[in-house]
Amino acid sequence: MILNGINFGVTFIGLYLVEHYGRRKSLITGSAWMFACFMVFASVGHFKLNRDAPETTPQAGIILIVFACLFILGYATTWGPMVWTLIAEIYPSRYRARAMALATASNWTWNFLIAFFTPFITSAIDFRYGYVFAACNVLGGLLVYFFVLEGQGRTLEEIDTMYVEHVPPTQSAKWVAPPPEEIARIRREAGTEVVVDDDTPPASVPPAKEGQRV
Incomplete structure (x- = not known):
């Protein structure tokens, strides 16, 4: 409930950031923020938390909770809402609807795959799974820096x-x-974009038969 509440509340901050600080700065800053949170989260979880008896390492547990909340703060104010802004802007007009549909389908597909495979992966490499997502945030920041227009x-x-x-x-x-x-x-x-020829005459419409609705 705490994580979802933070996710919902700070999303409105993202709506302010995207229009006042731009897409590129916000997304790159968000990538760096989430990278730092993942590195701390994964390192504390793997090296400091007693995973067999976590109650014996309360300080590590507190750090994990704090950085989970900080990660949600960074995500929900940058990459969470702004990705939808990007996919609505970057595609040409004539392809925008289909491209946005494919991008949305890709997002939900990866959401499903990550949710499905995460329990198996964490059972094998525990909190080090966070390093994978930290690397993804580095790649995301580089992608924005080199390829995304403001x-x-x-x-x-x-x-x-x-x-x-x-x-x-x-x-x-x-x-x-x-x-x-x-x-x-x-x-x-x-x-x-699709070019419409204004000189093209409208298609002829046959006269309506008696009693027929037009």
């Missing part, structure tokens, strides 16, 4: 244009968007 305060069309123009992610926060007409031209040429 979308704070930008429209979806501007983010599309940044990817089309190969704007370096490290310089994306300083990128100046061209005029809307230029953005539309760039996106049309790149094929990132």
